[in-house]
Amino acid sequence: MNAAYELKTEERQRCEIWTRVMGYHRPVSQFNAGKQSEHKERRHFSEKP
Numbered sequence: 001m002n003a004a005y006e007l008k009t010e011e012r013q014r015c016e017i018w019t020r021v022m023g024y025h026r027p028v029s030q031f032n033a034g035k036q037s038e039h040k041e042r043r044h045f046s047e048k049p
Helices: 033-040
Strands: 018-021 024-027
Antiparallel strands (some): 018 024
16 A cells, blocks of 8 residues: 555644663753754664664
8 A cells, every 4th residue: 555644733642752862761851952953963773683
């Protein structure tokens, strides 16, 4: 099935991003402005076995 389904604006909801900080998980939305900016600049990678 190749049919694409687009959500209307009113059907969308915000996706909360969590990250690990100092040994525990925390939502990025609760970071202060400086830490949020730092999080946006991070480079993500995945290791191959």
